Amino acid sequence: MAREHLRWDDLQLFLSVAESGSFSAAARQLRLAQPTLSRRIAELEENVGEPLFQRQAQGCRLTAAGQRLLPSARRMAEWALEADVALSRPHERLEGKVRVAAPPRMAFELLAPLAALLLQQQPGLRLEALSGIETLNLARGEADLALRTSRPADKELLILDQLSCPIVAYASPAYAARLPAPPEPLKLAQLDWIVWAPPYEEQQVNQALAAAIPGFRPAFSSDDYLVQLAACRAGAGVLVMARALHRHSALDGLVELPVPLGDHRGDLFLVSHQRSAGLPRVRHVAALISAEFELLRQTPGVH
Incomplete structure (x- = not known):
């Protein structure tokens, strides 16, 4: 027998139980008798063809089928709220997260x-x-x-x-002042590189530098971007980033180095x-x- 289309009022009940963690708490929130709520959920599970909740001594938890249904039920709740605001309170400001x-x-x-x-x-x-x-x-x-x-x-x-932004190398003015003056070209191997630390050592910038520099060893690494940026500002080395000069850019005060990084771009x-x-x-x-x-x-x- 073909499954019937899921009804929004049934999904509301499902969502209430899922978010409260128990049938009794959901029944209180919905102002329904608990046997009525249990019966409605059982009918929904029969329509779905799988259990949605695993009943426990204290409350309940979602089954694999319940986990699959939860995101869609939440989205339907969001749409229902948006529709209510649009129809009944058309001039009210936006709310939510x-x-x-x-x-x-x-x-x-x-x-x-x-x-x-x-x-x-x-x-x-x-x-x-x-x-x-x-x-x-x-x-x-x-x-x-x-x-x-x-x-x-x-x-x-x-x-x-x-x-789409060019990929360039940045350093502090103090670090840049210690480098050979133009027109002597900068070589990748002579710079102190700041890169990602585990568990993000497979990031593209790490791999590109390792491929371009034999025996590559970074001068400093961190799993936190702000820590990398602070190290760069302090003169600990060179940081590879997209040239996206946002009006709140953290690159203010850093200088772009004429480093041969190729025509790499960041999207x-x-x-x-x-x-x-x-x-x-x-x-x-x-x-x-x-x-x-x-x-x-x-x-x-x-x-």
């Missing part, structure tokens, strides 16, 4: 200052910056938007905007899952990020 995953530099330079602008424009809207090297799963709802350095392969992910993609892209709160934050992208395109070589 928008989670943006980004590499550490972009979280520091772009997202953190953006939070101040968002507070002025939409006080009810909160920005949550998820800074890290790992790629979060937008399909599972781990973030609403993402700034990624590689083009997404998932066809359900939408590229809302993108940048940045603003990405959203197609389920989230149309939400008003997500659209608003995406538009602010795109406006920052447009400012970045004023940097020579950035497009």
